[in-house]
Amino acid sequence: MTLSALLIIIIPGVQLAVSSVDGLKPLNTKLVNGDFKAPPPPEGVGNLPFIDGFISFGFLGLFIGAFILSVGYKVLEVWLQEDTQSFPVVEASGPVD
Numbered sequence: 001m002t003l004s005a006l007l008i009i010i011i012p013g014v015q016l017a018v019s020s021v022d023g024l025k026p027l028n029t030k031l032v033n034g035d036f037k038a039p040p041p042p043e044g045v046g047n048l049p050f051i052d053g054f055i056s057f058g059f060l061g062l063f064i065g066a067f068i069l070s071v072g073y074k075v076l077e078v079w080l081q082e083d084t085q086s087f088p089v090v091e092a093s094g095p096v097d
């Protein structure tokens with residue numbers, strides 16, 4: 001790897017790290033002083049499946065939602081596989097015009 005290619009990778013990474021640290025300083029000051037107040041989530045957030053499962057069932061709801069989603073996906077996958085296998089196979093007996 002040449003020096004110019006290495007600099008193309010390193011310089012933006014350093015700039016991102018410096019800007020991230022500079023951006024987190026005010027947040028850190030608010031957290032240390034106890035002035036930080038998080039706003040409540042918007043009203044529509046409860047309609048998202050993984051958030052709604054967490055709100056309805058607590059921490060266990062995250063796992064229940066993932067389990068139901070994976071089982072539903074597997075059922076859909078098997079159903080689609082069975083559906084394509086049910087088509088009859090037609091073999092051509094001669095040239096088609």
